[in-house]
Amino acid sequence: MDENKQRSEEMEDQENVEQEEVIDHPEQEVVEETNPASNEVEQLRQEKDETYQRLLRLQADYDNFRRRSQKERENDLKYKSQDLVEELLPIVDNFERALQTDVQDDSAKSFVEGMNMVYRQLKDALNKQGVEEIPAVGEEFDPNMHQAVMQVDDENYGSNVVVEELQKGYKLKDRVIRPSMVKVNQ
Amino acid sequence: MDENKQRSEEMEDQENVEQEEVIDHPEQEVVEETNPASNEVEQLRQEKDETYQRLLRLQADYDNFRRRSQKERENDLKYKSQDLVEELLPIVDNFERALQTDVQDDSAKSFVEGMNMVYRQLKDALNKQGVEEIPAVGEEFDPNMHQAVMQVDDENYGSNVVVEELQKGYKLKDRVIRPSMVKVNQ
Structure with a gap:
């Protein structure tokens, strides 16, 4: 200048x-x-x-x-990893959903443990690239980070506060790449 | 010009x-x-x-x-996804190793199926970024793509041909980001 x-x-x-x-x-x-x-x-x-x-x-x-x-x-x-990160988010969702399955059998225990380890490694790799979960439940509703899919009336929470998270949201560094899907208190 | x-x-x-x-x-x-x-x-x-x-x-x-x-x-x-891809390769290795586990129990079947699906999705996401497995067994040994960790003497294969793959190798587009670890025929 x-x-x-x-x-x-x-x-x-x-x-x-x-x-x-x-x-x-x-x-x-x-x-x-x-x-x-x-x-x-x-x-x-x-x-x-x-x-x-x-x-x-x-x-x-x-x-x-x-x-x-x-x-x-x-x-x-x-934001160079954004493309691949966006592809990985639904995989992380499916991984989490699958890990919810209740496996009682002892013989499958080491398999379940192995899968939990793979899941944690995947999350670590994403964190290392600057991918972070967006805080939701208990936070004040923020239209930049949360997508409200339902309004509820819950005495336990303050007004305009996120009551439940239906799908996790993620940020890549300072950029919201997927907002959380949430229920908000009236 | x-x-x-x-x-x-x-x-x-x-x-x-x-x-x-x-x-x-x-x-x-x-x-x-x-x-x-x-x-x-x-x-x-x-x-x-x-x-x-x-x-x-x-x-x-x-x-x-x-x-x-x-x-x-x-x-x-x-090559923008290279960083994250390099972090994901050992996760893919662990995933493959864990999926080898023999799970007999019927109650764990849907869990195993879920994990196989997640694995395929992960591989698809990588392919979409231009990540490819390097062909190894049966291929002529190529020092640019294969890392020989052992020499063998096997009549079933020609000379200087890869006989066994100990760890998968990967390319990102035209760039080898991890050579295959292989056994080569004398």
């Missing part, structure tokens, strides 16, 4: 100089029309100035482009 | 013009030293040329920067 400002000041200075010259020697204007050397000076000055203007514009374009691509790249990197 | 070429041709043209002038009017050189108007012309011409050179250099820098950031961005996007 400072560079740009400096350049535009330089530009103004240059313009001022040219204006002053015209004001200080108004008689020259007539002379110049018949003097080929002065005409050449005028033309060169104009060409030089035009080239300088092109340089300033290009520098401003370049600066803008650099800032924009820096910004885009940071954004790309910050 | 063509733009650059055009610009450097323009530059050469300009230089040629200046040289020709000097050759066509050699007597002017002496005159110019004492003529302030000619001195001014010379100085302006030089300044204009310098500005033009700066413009050319800036344009070339800008073009390079644009090409480089385009390339970097494509690469970022192509």
